[in-house]
Amino acid sequence: MVVERGRQAALGDQEIDRIFRALADATRRDIVQRTLTQEASVSQLAALYDMSFAAVQKHIAVLEGAGLVTKHPQGRERLVRGNPTTLRRAQDLLEHYEQIWRGRISRLDALLTEE
Template identity: 60%
Template sequence: MVVDELTDEVVDELFHALADATRRDILRRCLAGEMSVSGLAAQYPMSFAAVQKHVVVLERAGLVTKERHGREQRVRTDPEALRKAKLALDQLEATWRGRIDRMSALLAEDSGHNPPKGTKS
């Protein structure tokens, strides 16, 4: 999926999921490989249900995939989703850099050609 195809809703989901420190930590832990939800839960000072809810938010945003292996749910980070988040940020940066460049050009043009009112040239 190209970043131009990312809807505002998808980008909102991505960054909502990434806004939480626990969810970012879960992503980091899963980058090394698949982890079980119960294995993740054992690493946090919160209930299994709370960790499971964090995983659901990450899954809904497309940042992780979850598969059932017997009685265990295994979680894996989806690197493609992380690339989408990076592309969305790159697109925002390009937009703002363009705006700043245009403002700089306008200010330079204005200061070079139009002296402020009330001054003598």
């Protein structure tokens, strides 16, 4: 057991922070979606959006830092590939919240029935 907490930030929370932060931008979500379907080079991706190459490069770096995409060198270009595993982690957390909420509902149910 890891020290009773619930009011202080756990260390691994920064990882979750990065994942959600990375997903909080439409361009980055689009990149994830595309590269989940099919990997693409940095410049191929950059051509899709109305901003500089460097800007898109930064977005990809944010996604990579969050583990939402991985880069694979191939010759002079880097292929970007979406990472479903990290997406799963975010999904699991949200499902956890939903479970908590359902738990509350059933506790309310229990109270009503027992009465």
